[in-house]
Amino acid sequence: MELADRVVGFLLSFISLSIFTYYTFWVIILPFVDTDHFIHQYFLPQEYAIIIPVFAGVVLLCFLCIFIGFVILKSKKKKA
Incomplete structure (x- = not known):
């Protein structure tokens, strides 16, 4: 059971770190990269950087x- 808990913890940490890294790169670094650079094809438009977290928070x-x-x-x- 202890090994399974460690695997789940590692997996959750890895997923959280991946999402944090992707979002940070998308919001902070990507606006400074030229719009015709190939890296832009891996990211959604900037409007979704606000819409997705707000929607997730409301849900x-x-x-x-x-x-x-x-x-x-x-x-x-x-009680009744």
Whole structure:
């Protein structure tokens, strides 16, 4: 079980670091690269650099509110 936990932790760390590196390069470094450079074909347009995190945050907030609502409803049912 301990080895499986380490593998999952390593995988999550690797995915998080990859996403962070990609996003950082996309938002901070790519605007300073010429628009006709071949590297631009690997990235979405700059507008999505704001749209994607905002959408992900709204979805996460909605799931969090739904989860808290279910927990509150479940705890009220146990009291009654």
